[in-house]
Amino acid sequence: MEGWINPYYLDIIVFLFINIILGLGLNLITGYAGQVSLGHAAFYGIGAYSTAIFSVKIGLNPWLSILLAVIITFLLSAILGLPSLRVREDFLAITTLGLGLIAQSFFKNAKITGGAYGIDGIPMPSIFGHELTDVEYLLLVFIVLLVLIYVLHRLSRSKLGQAWTAIQEDEVVAQSMGINTLYYKVLAFAIGGAFAGVAGALFAHKVSFISSDTFGFTLSATLLSMVVIGGLGTIRGTLFGVSVLYLLPEVFRIFDIKIIDPNYIDTYKMILYGLLMVIMMRYRPKGVFGRKIRHQKRAVKD
Structure with a gap:
């Protein structure tokens, strides 16, 4: 089966699933808990660098490295989220943006992260000595994605999800109802960050090389656009927002569409994302599935 499928197409699907995992984590923070984050790429980078350091520099088993990376990302996301949660709305967005830039600067300059050279030679996980093939790794990422979708689905319908909904609707009212808003907001950052940590670890072992350029503001802004447009x-x-916006540029590459210069497709991509954001904010500010969000909130209240 490995030889029947173009490896390029396999990579597109793997990275699509990884980006969906990233989007789910950001949606948990922003969509469910109402905390606007412009630094989600920092959590992604923490997961990637953590598993790379454990597996390459310390020599741990890749599976153990991934597990430790997720735990570390969970803890650091909670710590990094603490100063952000003392502010709200626009100030929160600016604060998370600053944290994201600080994290990227650390990735680029710290000795443990390899500095500007990054970390290479990140091993592919193996089972009983058998290194996973591209198809097997795709299956692994897909299973992880399904598990995380189920986890988020259960969280959104639990008491924890109800607390996040109340905070998103009106934080002052939520506090007056006895909800510990700081605790629940930190927990949202921690769990959302853990999702990003999973994505970062899976990304690192797939590409075998990481550098700080991957985890910058552009990625955070792109993810936020995907999540907002989808709803x-x-x-x-x-699922809709990330899939459409991630796959659209690939369609131009795969089918060699001559409408735009393929050498500048990344630039055109950002222009397209910005244009779609403007259109969505004007005509459908809740996103494509925005109306269903409101129905869900009513159901939670009832």
């Missing part, structure tokens, strides 16, 4: 606070919105 905040809904899993289907994340």
Whole structure:
């Protein structure tokens, strides 16, 4: 089966699934808990660098490295989220943006992260000595994605999800109802960060080389565009938004569409994302699945 499928297409699907996992984590923070984050790429980078350091520099088993990377990302996301949660709305967005830039600067300059050279030679996980093939790794990422979708689905319908909904609707009212808003907001950052940590670890072992350029503001802004356009606070919105906006540029590459210069497709991509954001904010500010979000919130209240 490995030889029947173009490896390029396999990579597109793998990276699509990884980006969906990233989007789910951001949607948990922004869509469910109402905390605007412009630094989600920092959590992604923490997961990637953690597993790379454990597996390459310390020599741990890749599976153990991935597990430790997720735990570390969970803890650091909670710590990094603490100063952000003392502010709200626009100030929160600016604060998370600053944290994201600080994290990228650390990745680029710290000795443990390899500095500007990054870390290479990140091993592919293996089972009983058998290194996973591209198809097997695709299956692994797909299973992880399904598990995380189920986890987010259960969280959104639990008491934890109800607390996040109340905070998103009106934080002052939520506090007056006895909800510990700081605790629940930190927990949202931690769990959303853990999702990003999973994505980062899977990404690192797939590409075998990482550098700080991958985890910058552009990625955070792109993810936020995907989640907002698909619809905040809904899993289907994340699946739709990330899939459409991630695959659209690939369509131009695969079918060699001559409408735009393929050498500048990344530039055109950002222009397209920005244009779509403007259109969505004007005509459908809740996103494609926005109306369903409101129905879900009513159901939670009832």
